[in-house]
Amino acid sequence: MISDDRIILGLLALVLAFVFATRDRPGWQRFYVFVPIILICYLVPSLMTTFGLIDVSQSNLWPVAKDYFLPAALFLMTLSIDIKGILGLGNKAIIMFLTATVGIILGGPLALWIVAQFEPSIIGSGDTAAWRGLATLAGSWIGGGANQTAMLEVYGYPLEGFAALLAVDIIVAEIWMVFLLYGAGAHERVDRWLGADSSSIAKLRDTMADYTESIERVAKANDYVLLFGIT
Structure with a gap:
């Protein structure tokens, strides 16, 4: 039915917007536990093509x-x-x-x-x-x-x-x-059963978490413009 790239792009953007708008809502969070978000992003456009809503043969x-x-x-x-x-x-x-x-x-x-x-x-x-x-x-x-x-x-x-x-x-x-x-969730029981020493893994986990937190920042409009220009 639809072959105009501008409209197809708009539909794809709507799919992504819907997923991002619902992923943090309580009811949808339970849904996304069983149906992964990434699958929805791929599946819905595929269904649009399968059922003839969009035609990408010349896109x-x-x-x-x-x-x-x-x-x-x-x-x-x-x-x-x-x-x-x-x-x-x-x-x-x-x-x-x-x-x-x-x-x-x-x-x-x-x-x-x-x-x-x-x-x-x-x-x-x-x-x-x-x-x-x-x-x-x-x-x-x-x-x-x-x-x-x-x-x-x-x-x-x-x-x-x-x-x-x-x-x-x-x-x-x-x-x-x-x-x-x-x-x-059960790593302590598994470690005791195997007789494993996971202290080094715990230390590594904490080190990586601290490192990630230390470099984390909220991007501003200025940052996006600079990234766009460099890219």
Whole structure:
């Protein structure tokens, strides 16, 4: 029904505005516990396309987003990294971050190898090869949505398959988050059961919390203008 990019952009903005306006309201907070906010941001526009409300076959919104907004987002994300502050957290923090990153990078090839032992056809080849899609997942789990989109462009995975990967990304992350939250609430019992000494982790947690609080500030209009100009 709608193919005008200006109206499509307006509808996307309305979806985001609705999510941000309701996420802190008591009734909606309970809803977002079971339906993640990020899923709504992806799902509603997808439904608009699926049911023919918007037609994006000739839209230029995606080229503009990937050519202009994506590089800007990646630049701003790296601009905010305090290398000196990260190094100041100590060796254990750095080892923890690197271990998680290496685990994600190695997990993809390992998963492909295991699946290939049972059903090689699933792995695919060419532009639809499964490794291209898993590269976007690795980008997301290491550096968030901006990195995931960057990997999508670098490895040229089809957008049709990318929609399914977004669902996998969100669902797996939310399921894993349930276990993390449960473990965080019962970590003392788990530590006693395993005989683990978590004092260094507690110290690291407090150090990172203090560091985050020390650099936190409320952005003003002047800050936004300066960031826009630098970007």
